[in-house]
Amino acid sequence: MPKYRDALPQVEDNAMMLTDGGLETTLIFRDGIELPHFAACELLRSDNGRQRLLDYYSENARVAVDAGLAFSIDSPTWRANPDWTDLLGYTSEEFDEINREGVRLAVEVRRRNETAISPMVIAGLLGPRGDGYRVDHRQTAESAQEYHSRQIALFAETEADYIAALTLNYSDEAIGIARAAHDLGMPVVISFTVEVDGQLASGESLGEAIEAVDAATRAYPDYYMVNCAHPHHLPEELFDKQAAWTMRVRGFRANASRRSHAELDESTEVDVGDPEELGREFGELRDRLPHLTVVGGCCGTDVRHIAEIARAVRR
Numbered sequence: 001m002p003k004y005r006d007a008l009p010q011v012e013d014n015a016m017m018l019t020d021g022g023l024e025t026t027l028i029f030r031d032g033i034e035l036p037h038f039a040a041c042e043l044l045r046s047d048n049g050r051q052r053l054l055d056y057y058s059e060n061a062r063v064a065v066d067a068g069l070a071f072s073i074d075s076p077t078w079r080a081n082p083d084w085t086d087l088l089g090y091t092s093e094e095f096d097e098i099n100r101e102g103v104r105l106a107v108e109v110r111r112r113n114e115t116a117i118s119p120m121v122i123a124g125l126l127g128p129r130g131d132g133y134r135v136d137h138r139q140t141a142e143s144a145q146e147y148h149s150r151q152i153a154l155f156a157e158t159e160a161d162y163i164a165a166l167t168l169n170y171s172d173e174a175i176g177i178a179r180a181a182h183d184l185g186m187p188v189v190i191s192f193t194v195e196v197d198g199q200l201a202s203g204e205s206l207g208e209a210i211e212a213v214d215a216a217t218r219a220y221p222d223y224y225m226v227n228c229a230h231p232h233h234l235p236e237e238l239f240d241k242q243a244a245w246t247m248r249v250r251g252f253r254a255n256a257s258r259r260s261h262a263e264l265d266e267s268t269e270v271d272v273g274d275p276e277e278l279g280r281e282f283g284e285l286r287d288r289l290p291h292l293t294v295v296g297g298c299c300g301t302d303v304r305h306i307a308e309i310a311r312a313v314r315r
Helices: 023-030 040-045 047-067 082-087 092-113 141-156 171-183 206-217 244-248 261-266 275-288 303-313
Strands: 070-074 120-126 162-168 188-192 223-229 249-254 294-297
Touching (some): 040 047, 082 092, 141 171, 171 206, 188 249, 206 244, 244 249
Parallel strands (some): 120 162, 223 249
């Protein structure tokens, strides 16, 4: 049984927890590695690729250790759901193995880096069925539950402590994921992405999406996050202390760039922004959102940004 599945420290202990940054953009733009369909799970298929992932996660984990913060290790499986692995040419057996191997890699990172003051949890990571920037394949909650159950069931059999569903852009898919996690006995964190106007690509507000998921699942998700957005894109209503749903948002993983998703999609170079400025903005967010316990990076961020974020929140 995973060591933290029944008591996630970022929830039970309100431990300030760091995540890594933008895995895929770091691999592509900093390391010059080709990732078909943005699928970091492809690196698990070779010894050299696996070692690169170990080095990447350990580099970020050491930032957390140096800052005395907890750390969440994602399995590199954001693109390892059935539709995307079909595009990658995986067999059914290879699909199962790549998801299991992603968690085994995270377990190794934890074994190498965890300390008494820096507990490390493992997230079985999954992404949207379609594109994270567009609602190009809209499912009902029922079909999303059926679709994502297979990947979640695999994670439930491993040492993953919880399910993290990142870059979701409409509530029905999130409802399906939360229901599947519930049925399989896995804690789950739902992370939405927002556009420059603070709205989801579906047109829902962040509050509407969170309230819809909580209403449909009896508030099953342990908490909510926002990822793949710059701090300037967060909706102002998130800071309304009178709205109950805002207390459910405990995590934020920021893009380095202030550009829109459409602009980032068309870019041939990574916009790394200003790591020091991003760190300062996280410090300000910590003041405005005292219940924020999970912080880290997304597209365009690397270990430089994570170090600045850690420095800003470690107080």
